[in-house]
Amino acid sequence: MKPVRIGLIGTGNVGSGALEILALNGSELEAKLGFPLEIAAVSSRNILTKSVSNIPAGARVTADWREVAGAADIDIVCELIGGTTTAREIIECALKAGKPVITANKELMALAGPELQAEATGKATIHMEASVAGGVPIHAVLREGIAGDSAQAFFGILNGTSNYILTEIEAKSSAFDDVLGEAQRLGYAEADPTADVEGYDARSKLALLAQMAFGQRVAPGSIYCEGIRRITPFDFQYAHTLGHTIRLVCAARRTPAGLALSVRPTLIPKSTILASVLGAYNAVWVRGAAGQDTFYYGRGAGALPTGVAVVSDIMRAARDLRSGASARVSPFSFQKLAEPDLASIDDFVCGYYLRFRVKDSTGIIATLGRILAENGISIDAVLQLPTDDKANLPFVITVEPAREADVRKALLEMEALDFIVEKPLALPLERGV
Numbered sequence: 001m002k003p004v005r006i007g008l009i010g011t012g013n014v015g016s017g018a019l020e021i022l023a024l025n026g027s028e029l030e031a032k033l034g035f036p037l038e039i040a041a042v043s044s045r046n047i048l049t050k051s052v053s054n055i056p057a058g059a060r061v062t063a064d065w066r067e068v069a070g071a072a073d074i075d076i077v078c079e080l081i082g083g084t085t086t087a088r089e090i091i092e093c094a095l096k097a098g099k100p101v102i103t104a105n106k107e108l109m110a111l112a113g114p115e116l117q118a119e120a121t122g123k124a125t126i127h128m129e130a131s132v133a134g135g136v137p138i139h140a141v142l143r144e145g146i147a148g149d150s151a152q153a154f155f156g157i158l159n160g161t162s163n164y165i166l167t168e169i170e171a172k173s174s175a176f177d178d179v180l181g182e183a184q185r186l187g188y189a190e191a192d193p194t195a196d197v198e199g200y201d202a203r204s205k206l207a208l209l210a211q212m213a214f215g216q217r218v219a220p221g222s223i224y225c226e227g228i229r230r231i232t233p234f235d236f237q238y239a240h241t242l243g244h245t246i247r248l249v250c251a252a253r254r255t256p257a258g259l260a261l262s263v264r265p266t267l268i269p270k271s272t273i274l275a276s277v278l279g280a281y282n283a284v285w286v287r288g289a290a291g292q293d294t295f296y297y298g299r300g301a302g303a304l305p306t307g308v309a310v311v312s313d314i315m316r317a318a319r320d321l322r323s324g325a326s327a328r329v330s331p332f333s334f335q336k337l338a339e340p341d342l343a344s345i346d347d348f349v350c351g352y353y354l355r356f357r358v359k360d361s362t363g364i365i366a367t368l369g370r371i372l373a374e375n376g377i378s379i380d381a382v383l384q385l386p387t388d389d390k391a392n393l394p395f396v397i398t399v400e401p402a403r404e405a406d407v408r409k410a411l412l413e414m415e416a417l418d419f420i421v422e423k424p425l426a427l428p429l430e431r432g433v
């Protein structure tokens with residue numbers, strides 16, 4: 001049977017993983033599909049001067065992506081280079097030529113995926129399973145697996161680097177900078193870790209999943225985002241005292257005020273399944289109106305897990321081409337995305353964990369309690385674990401559910417107090433996630 005011909009651009013982690021899987025599983029994939037897949041062309045910037053494994057004999061090898069993306073002998077184009085400039089040109093070129101595109105590019109898809117899909121010619125579609133949570137097939141779940149339900153909320157751990165750092169701080173009581181340095185040494189964190197530790201990478205993924213779960217056009221920049229740099233071993237000690245742990249949680253909920261979306265370190269109960277997600281693993285917990293809770297877990301990155309997502313997308317696109325049923329399911333799950341209806345972070349309501357560092361003196365709790373009361377916030381508990389450093393004493397106040405805007409106003413007043421050593425840290429304290 002005639003093969004479906006693949007053009008693959010980008011031979012780094014993800015591209016080489018996809019090539020390896022296609023080489024390893026070729027005959028099994030053919031048995032599943034009923035026709036073979038053929039790597040007909042491979043491209044990357046420096047491909048002519050470096051060695052890339054698993055390129056089949058006879059495949060065209062070129063440093064010019066244009067010889068792949070629009071070429072007449074290519075049926076499906078894989079964009080696996082990342083970034084938002086050349087990657088965008090590649091995807092536009094392929095879609096305009098009527099070719100389905102496979103991509104792992106969460107940044108570009110979150111910024112411009114719907115426009116790119118709208119520009120596509122004929123029935124060419126984008127497939128982007130690898131863009132969120134690497135080897136966890138969450139797109140397939142939202143687009144088809146639980147499409148019959150109406151998603152009400154989901155909670156994700158979508159950045160393996162920050163989850164690795166948090167769980168190492170938790171396990172070893174090490175400081176953030178030490179754990180980050182170790183993660184960089186081991187290759188778990190980039191030399192510039194900003195996108196991971198500030199939450200921007202997770203935010204792009206949350207924007208993509210929110211589009212698929214709720215059918216609204218969500219720009220990453222409209223999502224409240226806070227990174228993990230301020231989390232200390234003390235915070236884990238206090239969280240444990242409360243029966244909780246801390247994870248960088250991507251949260252999405254339908255609320256009467258609109259979609260409430262955020263990426264932020266959050267205290268979650270130790271008993272919840274999300275709390276058991278350790279190291280570089282990812283997970284998504286989806287709550288449907290009818291089917292209720294479902295949970296998806298796996299490796300969030302890495303050549304082979306992400307390569308599986310790419311190859312599975314290739315198979316999906318190849319089946320669509322062969323059956324003449326391309327664009328059967330929208331890449332964004334909904335045929336048309338509605339304008340966003342987002343709740344303001346000011347109106348989020350939840351319990352909070354407030355961590356202070358103070359110069360020890362009398363009347364501290366009374367002063368903080370007065371400010372909280374003046375802002376309509378009720379104290380739930382005051383916690384102070386033993387420590388010797390009276391000039392930089394950490395302690396925690398947990399508060400009953402309150403409006404985020406009221407909590408921020410109270411914290412701003414507190415920052416100015418002379419016994420406060422460092423800006424107080426406020427983290428949502430989830431009771432039921």
Ligand SMILES: NC(=O)c1ccc[n+]([C@@H]2O[C@H](COP(=O)([O-])OP(=O)(O)OC[C@H]3O[C@@H](n4cnc5c(N)ncnc54)[C@H](OP(=O)(O)O)[C@@H]3O)[C@@H](O)[C@H]2O)c1
Pocket residue numbers: 009010011012013014015043044045046047065080081082083086104105106107130131132134300301302303306
């Ligand atoms: N790494 C992961 O585990 C993972 C997981 C999920 C999603 N992703 C996404 O997958 C994509 C690729 O990531 P990666 O980790 O595989 O990246 P990578 O290891 O840095 O590899 C990038 C590849 O793209 C090529 N390339 C870069 N710019 C190019 C250009 N202008 N023209 C032609 N080729 C170019 C590079 O070519 P040369 O090597 O020849 O210079 C290299 O082969 C990104 O969108 C990333 O966000 C990665």
